[in-house]
Amino acid sequence: MAxxxxxxxxxxxxxxxxxxxxxxxxxxxDRALSALAGFHPQxxxxxxxxxxxxxxxxxxxxxxxxxxxxxxVTASAFVLDExxxxxxxxxxxxxxxxxxxxxxxxxxxxxxxxxxxxVEEETGLAGLRLLIPYPxxxxxxxxxxxxxxxxxxPEHLHYDARFVFEASRQVGLRPDPxxxxxxxxxxxxxxxEEDFDHxxxxxxxxxxxxxxx
Numbered sequence: 001m002a003x004x005x006x007x008x009x010x011x012x013x014x015x016x017x018x019x020x021x022x023x024x025x026x027x028x029x030d031r032a033l034s035a036l037a038g039f040h041p042q043x044x045x046x047x048x049x050x051x052x053x054x055x056x057x058x059x060x061x062x063x064x065x066x067x068x069x070x071x072x073v074t075a076s077a078f079v080l081d082e083x084x085x086x087x088x089x090x091x092x093x094x095x096x097x098x099x100x101x102x103x104x105x106x107x108x109x110x111x112x113x114x115x116x117x118x119v120e121e122e123t124g125l126a127g128l129r130l131l132i133p134y135p136x137x138x139x140x141x142x143x144x145x146x147x148x149x150x151x152x153x154p155e156h157l158h159y160d161a162r163f164v165f166e167a168s169r170q171v172g173l174r175p176d177p178x179x180x181x182x183x184x185x186x187x188x189x190x191x192x193e194e195d196f197d198h199x200x201x202x203x204x205x206x207x208x209x210x211x212x213x
Contacts, residue, residue, distance in 0.1 A: 028064055031109025032073060033057055036161065038134025042206065046138070053138045053159050063159070064105040071140075071157030075114040076102025078136065078203055079128065079165045087188055087204060088167070090122050091181035094146060097197060098186070102160065111135070115163045123183040124174025128165040131212040137162040139199045162203060164212055 036054055041047035062068040078100050079088040089098040103118040105111065116128055139160045146153055175183040191204045 022061065025065070025107065026061055028107055028109035029057065029061060032064060032105070032111055032161075035109070035111045035134060036138075039138055040134075045202075049138050049140055052140060053161075056159055064107050064109060066104055066106065069154055069156055071159060073105040073111070074102055074158045074160045075105060075111040075118070076100045076160055076162050077115040077119045077128070077165050078162055078207070079119060079125070079167050080131075080207070081169045081185060082166060084166075084207075085188060086169070086185040087191055087207075088119075088123065088125065088173075088183065088185055089191075089200075090175065090179075090183045093181045099197065100162070100200060101180075101183075102162075111161045112163055115161070116165070119165070122176060122179040124176065125167055125171055125183075127171055128167050131164045131166055135161040136164045136212070137199075137203045137206075141199060164207070 033054070036050075036057065039050055041050045056071065057063045057073065060068060060071075063071075064073045066072055076099075077088075080086070081088075088101065090101050091097075092099045101119040101122045102115060103122075105114050108114050112130060112133070116130075119125055119128060139158075139162065141158055141160065143153075143156055143158055145155045169185060173183045175181075188204050188208055192201050192208065
């Protein structure tokens with residue numbers, strides 16, 4: 001490791017550098033914990049997920065970093081149209097399914113900002129309005145082993161914080177082919193009734209019951 005090489009040359013120096021890095025990492029981790037504090041579980045399933053999620057983040061200093069190979073924090077966005085009738089989804093090439101836009105925190109504890117940035121990067125959609133200032137849903141899901149940028153990434157967990165936004169359908173979608181295989185608005189009813197990921201259907205069913213205003 002690079003840090004070990006530095007330690008051999010100057011023990012005092014590496015300790016100062018490591019402390020600075022750890023302080024910054026922990027500060028962002030604490031920002032994420034503050035965001036999670038507003039989460040309100042709706043049932044036993046979401047309560048159990050929330051407790052597991054909070055335990056992982058609070059006990060894992062590098063929870064926001066991909067280098068934490070067993071699992072790390074992500075953030076995603078459930079973007080509703082102005083009529084609260086449709087949901088914006090993207091085609092995830094790696095997993096081969098329609099999912100909500102989202103991505104890795106990469107050390108950023110501003111999880112709302114992470115989710116919004118991923119929407120803009122993956123779909124080109126701007127002008128999002130945050131409807132709830134805390135995670136509407138939390139999810140923990142397994143990502144299978146695969147290759148990323150030519151390197152093998154082991155099987156790991158994504159600890160996903162989901163936020164709800166609103167956007168106008170009159171703003172055109174410009175999906176980035178480097179990020180996704182496409183983007184489209186789909187009726188909420190269709191997402192619930194057809195073959196979509198259970199963790200998405202769980203959120204959409206709740207939105208249909210009482211969409212945030």
